[in-house]
Amino acid sequence: MSVKTINDFFSWGINSGFFVAIVWFAWAYVKPIMLEKQKHAKTVQERELLALINQLADNAVNSLVSNHEVTGSDKFKQATTMVGGALADKGFDVKRETVEQAVQSAYEKSDLTPTVDPSQKPQTGVVVSHD
Numbered sequence: 001m002s003v004k005t006i007n008d009f010f011s012w013g014i015n016s017g018f019f020v021a022i023v024w025f026a027w028a029y030v031k032p033i034m035l036e037k038q039k040h041a042k043t044v045q046e047r048e049l050l051a052l053i054n055q056l057a058d059n060a061v062n063s064l065v066s067n068h069e070v071t072g073s074d075k076f077k078q079a080t081t082m083v084g085g086a087l088a089d090k091g092f093d094v095k096r097e098t099v100e101q102a103v104q105s106a107y108e109k110s111d112l113t114p115t116v117d118p119s120q121k122p123q124t125g126v127v128v129s130h131d
Contacts, residue, residue: 050102053094056083057102061110079103 013019060079064070070078083099 049092049094050098052092053083053087053098053102054105056086057099057106058109061103061106065110076100076103076107079106 057079060082061075063082064075064079067075080096080099080103083103084094084096087094087099
């Protein structure tokens with residue numbers, strides 16, 4: 001194959017739009033694959049961010065368990081502030097509702113929430129004696 005033949009082929013490909021058609025079809029094939037990979041990466045990032053938020057919430061709530069001088073709602077506010085501040089320091093922009101939900105979940109898993117035995121009957125508080 002001579003240089004003139006190669007040059008003529010490229011000239012024909014450019015003038016006829018053949019190369020444009022090849023690029024257009026290739027892009028139509030590759031674009032959905034790239035978008036799917038992008039969605040998957042975003043999902044993985046969000047999952048990891050939620051795991052970090054939950055871990056920070058657990059740590060914040062557990063650090064406040066032994067503080068008996070603060071009320072429950074104040075502990076919730078402190079924990080929410082601690083988690084939000086830690087996330088902001090790391091450069092994450094997370095909605096306050098997400099942080100509050102994570103703190104509420106951590107609170108429900110912590111020692112601050114009493115455990116109820118579902119097999120135990122509730123006590124009425126009235127003792128009747130038949131003497």
